[in-house]
Amino acid sequence: MKELCLGIESTAHTWGVGIIDFEGNVYSLINDTFIPEKGGLHPALVREQHMANFKEIINKALLEANISIKDISLIAFSQSPGLGPILKIGALIARMLSQLLNIPIVGINHCIAHIEIGRLMCKVKDPLTLYVSGGNTIVSAYESSRYQIFGETLDLAVGNMIDSFARDAGLQHPGGPKIEKLALESKNYIQLPYVVKGMDLSFSGLYTAAKYLLQSDEYDKKYNLNDVAYSLQETAFAMLTEVTERALAHTEKKEVLLTGGVAANKRLQSMIEYISKEHNARFEVVPLRYAGDNGAMIAWTGVLRYQAEDGHNISDTIIKPKKRMDQISIPWRF
Numbered sequence: 001m002k003e004l005c006l007g008i009e010s011t012a013h014t015w016g017v018g019i020i021d022f023e024g025n026v027y028s029l030i031n032d033t034f035i036p037e038k039g040g041l042h043p044a045l046v047r048e049q050h051m052a053n054f055k056e057i058i059n060k061a062l063l064e065a066n067i068s069i070k071d072i073s074l075i076a077f078s079q080s081p082g083l084g085p086i087l088k089i090g091a092l093i094a095r096m097l098s099q100l101l102n103i104p105i106v107g108i109n110h111c112i113a114h115i116e117i118g119r120l121m122c123k124v125k126d127p128l129t130l131y132v133s134g135g136n137t138i139v140s141a142y143e144s145s146r147y148q149i150f151g152e153t154l155d156l157a158v159g160n161m162i163d164s165f166a167r168d169a170g171l172q173h174p175g176g177p178k179i180e181k182l183a184l185e186s187k188n189y190i191q192l193p194y195v196v197k198g199m200d201l202s203f204s205g206l207y208t209a210a211k212y213l214l215q216s217d218e219y220d221k222k223y224n225l226n227d228v229a230y231s232l233q234e235t236a237f238a239m240l241t242e243v244t245e246r247a248l249a250h251t252e253k254k255e256v257l258l259t260g261g262v263a264a265n266k267r268l269q270s271m272i273e274y275i276s277k278e279h280n281a282r283f284e285v286v287p288l289r290y291a292g293d294n295g296a297m298i299a300w301t302g303v304l305r306y307q308a309e310d311g312h313n314i315s316d317t318i319i320k321p322k323k324r325m326d327q328i329s330i331p332w333r334f
């Protein structure tokens with residue numbers, strides 16, 4: 001039997017379990033996602049859901065892979081960055097499994113995992129990556145033995161910003177796909193704050209301005225929700241495209257990878273594809289099953305780290321909610 005790694009994703013809304021062999025073949029990927037009835041992610045509520053469901057999700061993943069827990073030879077878990085109370089559950093379960101089964105454990109940075117599963121699935125070697133999700137907005141590429149951050153949000157993540165706006169407009173979570181659909185119905189661009197500072201992005205002014213448009217006297221007279229959705233998307237995605245293009249010009253990478261839940265958006269895909277072509281770079285979108293948070297990406301990055309430097313001591317498996325990806329060495333790419 002091949003060596004297998006079980007990966008646990010537990011940074012935010014998703015409790016994800018993935019099983020992958022050491023050659024990168026995925027055996028299973030099961031997610032349980034918390035969807036707020038109203039408002040944003042409340043860590044205590046998410047934690048309760050993950051605690052209630054973790055065993056069932058692990059069992060489903062084993063069943064899908066057609067194996068028993070004893071066939072697992074490595075445990076990987078998301079150690080950083082994320083919401084503390086939620087990271088803790090993943091770390092706790094991973095540590096217990098590692099000790100009960102007497103197998104090695106590795107702690108993984110969630111953002112690095114998004115890049116590694118993209119490299120595996122899209123067969124790209126050394127991409128510039130735009131990672132856009134509910135919790136992160138990062139332009140990154142490998143340089144000097146790190147995944148360097150070339151640009152990032154200074155406040156809201158783009159997915160969170162769109163979801164918050166959608167909520168204000170009375171749409172249910174997740175708002176991203178609904179805003180994408182509404183935006184297709186308009187070509188009426190309303191000027192909104194476009195904020196790129198150096199290589200970094202700020203979405204809070206854009207969010208507030210779009211929200212005020214909904215409350216204005218002119219709403220439903222001079223423009224409608226489709227127009228605001230369109231303008232919000234065009235502005236936010238143009239900002240992302242500008243920073244990605246500048247990073248591409250600077251790094252001269254020959255591949256561009258788009259990942260994270262917001263990578264599902266066709267308008268964003270087309271903008272990033274356009275600038276990739278301009279720079280003669282190959283453009284790839286991570287398959288949606290692997291673009292959002294999932295356990296397979298944690299498992300695969302666990303395999304890479306384990307093969308490069310062995311497992312972690314239990315004392316090194318403490319969660320690091322604020323750890324940045326550019327502080328972590330990448331020994332498998334030396």
Ligand code: AMP
Binds near residue numbers: 134292
């Ligand atoms: P993640 O945090 O990677 O699991 O991704 C979730 C985020 O992706 C949420 O903010 C969603 O609203 C967003 N999302 C999903 N599909 C789309 C889409 N078609 N357009 C824009 N955002 C999307």
Ligand code: MG
Binds near residue numbers: 114293
């Ligand atoms: Mg993510």
